[in-house]
Amino acid sequence: MPQRADRIIASMSVAMAALATLVCAPAVRGGPIDFVRDVQPILNSRCLGCHNGVKGAGGLRLLERGDVLGEAESGSRPVVPGKPEGSELLRRVASNDAADRMPADGEPLSPREIETIRQWIAEGAVWPVHWAFRAVERPRVPRAPGAAWARTPLDRFVLVRLAAANVQPAPEANRTTLLRRLHLDLAGLPPTPDEADEFIADASPGAYEKLIDRLLASPRFGERWGRHWLDLARYADTDGYEVDGPRPNAWHYRDWVIGAINEDLPFDRFTLEQLAGDLLPEATPREHLATAFHRQTLTNNEGGADQEEYRVEAVIDRVNTTATVWLGLTVGCTQCHDHPYEPLSQREFYGLFAFFNNADESQVRLPATGEEEYHVRKAEHERALEELRRELESASAEQRPRLEQRIRERERRAPRDPAVRLDVMAERVEPRTTYIFDRGNFLRPIRDAVVPPGGIGVLHALKPGNETRVDRLDLARWIVDPANPLTARVAVNQIWQHLFGRGLVRTPDNFGLNGDPPTHPELLDWLAAEWVGRAFSSSEARDRGWRIEDRGAKHKEQSPKHQPWSRKRLIRLIVTSAAYRQSAQHRPALAEIDPRNGLLHRQNRFRVEAEIVRDLHLAASGLLAEKIGGPSVFPPFSADLKRIDFRSDLEWNTSTGADRYRRGMYTFFKRTLPHPNLTMFDCPMADATAVERARSNTPLHALITLNNEVFVEAARAFAVRVLCGEKCDDDAARLTRAFQLAVTRLPSEGERARLLTFLDENRKWYAERPEEAAKLVADQPFADVAPAELAAWISTSSVILNLDEFITRE
C-alpha cells in the first residue's frame, strides 16, 4: 500500500539520517547501547505481540522499565540491571531449547539482537521514560556550522541536522512566493494586487516582519486558524446520524473560535474556557459558549434509538477528543481494556470519563444586541397590558368584548427576546457514579469498579482545587499545567504542521510509544518551552493556574513577545525563521536521502484545503464576500443529491446576494450529506476530531474546478475583472494581470506566449460559433466586449484558475 510504503521509506530515511550522524556505533559496532535506538525496536517487533498491556503473556508486559525489574509469574526476574547472567529475559531469548526459547512463535532473535540485549542489561538496563512523557526542559540552542543562515534560534536546530547529513538548506524563496505563502498560511487568501505591489516595492529591512504583523492583525487570521481548530472540534451544523437535524445556532461557537483566535486568547485560557468555561468563577455567557466545543458530538435522533447509549457514546467521544487534541494520545483502546502498547489503563480511561460523565448538555442564554431596547419595550408592553386588564376589570358588559379584543391584539404584539439559547455543557448538580464498563459496553457496568475523576498516571499528578468535588476545571487546569509534558508539545506540533505541511511529529494524533518520534526532538522542546514561557516554575504555574483568569489582562500590558501561550507569537516566531522562508523547490539529488523532507531541507509545497480552494477562486475573481461570521450559508448544491438522503427534507435554499460568495468555511455542513465541493477535497466529515487532513489528488477535483457552477461563475467574473481592469490595454498586459491575480507572480515569457496562443485559438473558435459564445457568457453581459471575445477570455481564465500552482501553497 503506498501509504505503508511511505511510512517505511520515511522511517528508513530517518534511520539513515540517524546512521549518518552516528559518532559512535551501537552494540556490536562498539559503544554504549541506546535503549530507544537499539533495544526498543527489538522489543516492539519481537516481544510486544504477546507481552503487551492486554495479553501480558506469562504475567509480563514490556512497556516500561518497572515491568521487567520485579519478579515475573515464574518467580524469576526478567531483568537484573548489570547482571545479564541473572536475567531471565536474556536466558529465554538465548536459549537453545526450542521449547524454552522466546519468542515462543517465530524465528529466534539474531545473535546480534541477543548481544544487544545482553549489553543493554550489562550496562544497567537503562530504560528512559518515553520522550513525550518527560517534562519539557528547555534545550540549549546548539551552535551550528553555517549559522549565518539562521535568522532565529529555531534555525540552528534545523541546521544541526542538515549539517550532520551533509545537506545544505534551500535558498530563500523569492519575495512573491514568500508573500503568497504568508497570505495563504495566515489568512487563507491570496494577496490582492495592491498588497503585492506594496510588499514588492517595500525595500525596507523590516518589510517581511511588517507583512507578518499586518496578517496577524487581520481578522482573516481568525478565520484561517479558526478553521484549523474547528477540524479538531468536529464542528458541524447538524446532529449527525439518520435524522441529522439542523443545529441552527451552532455557528455561534464557530464565531467564538474565530474571535478568540483573533484576540489571541492565550492557549491555556482558550483551553480552560472550552473544557470548563461554565465552571470558571462568575462565568460570562461567552465563557459558557466556549464549552460548545464538546457540544459538537453527534446526536442520534433516529426513531427507537436508546438515548442513554448515545449519551454514553458522546461522553466517550469527549474523552477521546480531549485526549487526542490536547495530549496527542489515542485512548480509544482503553474504553474496553488496558492499552496494548501504551502505559494507559482502562481505569484511567474511566477516570477521564468521570469528568465528562458529570457534565450534561445544557443551554445558555446569549445576550444579543438590541437587548436593552427589548427590555424597555417589554416593560412598556407589560405596563400597557396591565392597564388594559385593569380597565377590563372595571369595564361594563358592552365595553368588555372590545377590550378583550384589544388585549388579544396586544398580546400578539409582544416584543421578541432577541437573545438566543445556545447549546453548551454544564456541570451536574448531583454527580453521576462512573463505573468501568465491561469490555466498554455501557450495558455492562462493573458495579464494584467505581472510578472517581482522575488524570493519567504516566503524566504529572492531578491536584484538584477541592478534593470533595473534582470537576472539569481541575481537568482543564491539569491539561494546561506547564508540568504537563504533552499539551505544549502537541499544540506546537499542530501549529507547525500548518506552516510546513507536516508536523515535527508525523503522527500528530499519537505522541505515545507507538507514534513516530519527532524529526527534531530538541526543536520541538525548545519551541514548547519558549511558547509556554520559562518564567513559570511548576508550582508558580499551578498558582497562576488557579487565577489564570486574571492573566489575560495582565499580559496584555506586556509586549506580545513575552506573552505565554500566545498563538500569534508562536506563529510569528516560526514564520520569521530561515527554515520557513526556504524555497519549496524539490532537489532531485535529495530525493533518496530525504524523500519526505524530514530534515527540512526545503519548504513543502502542498495543495490548499477544500475551503481555501473555493476561497481562492472567489478571491481571484473578485466575487468573495467580505463578511466574517454569522449563520452558515448555502452556496449552490446539486438539487438531486437530496435524493440520497433518506429523509430528503434537507432545506437547501441556495443563498443569494453576497451570501452566495462567502468563504468555504461558512458553508452549511450537513454531516450525512456534506457539500461535495468540500468533502471531495478532503474536508473532514466532522464525525470525530480530525488532527490531520488528507491531501488527495483525484480526477474529480478537476471536474469540480473546471465544471462546477461555482467555479464556472468564478471564471466568468475573473475574465470580466481582467478585461475591465486598469492598466491593461493589450492582451499581453491583460494576461500578465490575470496571471498575477491568480498566482501573484509574473508569468514567464513562455507562459505568457502559451496563454496568448490559447487565447487566439479561443477567439477563432468562438468567432465561428457565436451561439456557443452566448452560452458561455450566460447572463454576464459586458457591453464593451463582444460575446465571442468575452467567451475566449472566460475559457482562458478557466485554464489559469486550474493551474496546479493556483491551488498550491508553495
Added chain:
Amino acid sequence: MTQPPTTRREFLTGAGAGGLGMIALAELLTRDGLLGPRQALAAETPTATIDLAVQQPLAPRPPHFSPRARNCIFIFLDGGPSQMDLFDPKPKLRELHGQPLPESMLENVRFAFINKHAPLKASPRSFRRYGECGMEFSDLLPHLATCADDLCMVRTIVTEQFNHHPAQLMMQCGQGKLGLPAMGSWITYGLGSESQNLPGYVVLAGGRGTSGAATLWQSGFLSSSHAGVLFRTRGEPVLNLSNPPGLPRALRRRGLDALADLNQAHFERMRDPEIHSRIASYELAFRMQAAATQLGDLSGESPHTLDAYGVDREDWKIKVKRDGGPGQYRDFATNCLLARRLVERGVRFVNIFHGFWDHHENVDGELPFYTGMVDQPIAALIQDLKQRGLFDETLLVIGSEFGRTPLGQGAAGRDHHPYAFTMLLAGGGIRGGHTHGETDEIGWAPVRDPVHVNDLHATLLHLFGLDHVRLTYRFRGLDQRLTTVTRESRVVPELLS
C-alpha cells in the same frame, strides 16, 4: 527562455523536458495529428501521457494471494427486508401466531420500537424449493428463485446494531461508527482499480435515499481517492461531469493541452512529482467525461437485454408509504444494468443502494412492491453476467443492515432484528446452491453456523485475495482494518466454492 516560443511544440521542446516531457510531447503531437493519422478515438484517449502509476492511488496492485473475484457488486436493500417472508420459512410461526415469546428468550434483548412482549406474527407467504439444490424462496421472488443453483443463501448473519444508520455503517464499514472507510474503499485501497477511465468505487442509488446517505461510501481515514463516487441514474451521470454550456469537448481538449504545458513548465522549476499527478488527474478527468457518458448511454444494449432487466417497467400500482417517488422500478433496473456495464469496464466495486425496506407498519402489504422492483433485475443481472463470462470473477452480494422480527409490530408490521437475518452471495468464488446456517424454529437466532458481519467481511476480502488481518492502515495509533482490531474474525470456508 529568451525568445517566446510560438507553438506548443516549440514550447515543449524549449522547456527541455526530460523523459516525461518527451513522452508528453510525442503524445501531444499524436493528438494534434502531427505524427500520424489522427483517429478520433486516439485523440479522445491519450494513452501514455504520464506514468499513471506514479502516485496514482488507484493503480492496480497485486493481492496478498491468488484471488477468486476481481469485481464486486453489492446490492444494499436499505431498511431491513423481512427474511421470514422471503428466504427463511418458519412454519412454526403459524402455530404460535399471536402468542408472546417465552420469557426465557427475552433476556438481554433490545428493540428499537416494539415491546418485547409483542405477539409473534406468521408469514402469509408460501415457500417452495427451487433448482437442483432445493433452495427455498417465497412466492415474492420468482425470478431470483430460478437462480437458486448460482446463489449462496446465508440465513445466519448476525449484526451488533439495531438502529438503521449504525447498522448500515457496520455492514458497510465494519463498525457502527462514523469515520471509517467503506468496504469498497478498503478494496480499492488494497487492489487499486483496473479501470483507468472510471473511478474504482462507484455508487448507484435509487428509491428513497438511505439513512446513512453519503456516510455509507465514505473513505474515512483513507484518502478520498478511495471514497465511493456517486453515479446518477438520471441527468449527468457524475456530478460536474459536463463541461459548462458553450465550452464543448474539443475546446476543452485544447484548454487541457495548454494547462498541461503550463503545469509542465512549472514542474521544470519546482520538480515536484505532485505536479505530474495533477496533470494525470486532468487527463483522467477528461477521459472519464467520455467514459462515464458512454457508460450511461444504453442505446447499444439489445432490446432483449433491456427487457430482461425490465428497464422500461412501470412501478407497480400499490400504495406504499415512503416509496421515494415514481420511476423507482426503472431506476433500480437501470442501476443493475449499469452495474454490469461498470464491472465490464473494470470498476472494482459497485454499491447499489435502494431504500426503503423498513416495514414497521405493513410488511404484508408493502413488501410485494419492493420485491416486484428488485426480483427481475437482479435475476437478469446474474444471467447477464453469466452470459458475458463475468460471473466467475464478479462477486455479487445482496443484503441489508439487519432483518425483521418474528414478532409483529402493530397490526401488520415487523421491527428491526439484528440477531439473525439472511443475505445472498453469488459469483466469484462463491459456492452456488448452498444454504448456509440455520435459525431456530421461529427465526430468532442461529442454532447452527452464525456468521457475524465481520466474518462476512473477512470472507469477502478473502475472495479478493486479501487477508483481512493484513489489509491495514495505521490511524490513531492502530493498524485499523475492516474487520476491526477488537474482534477475531474468520473466513467462512463453507461459503467458498
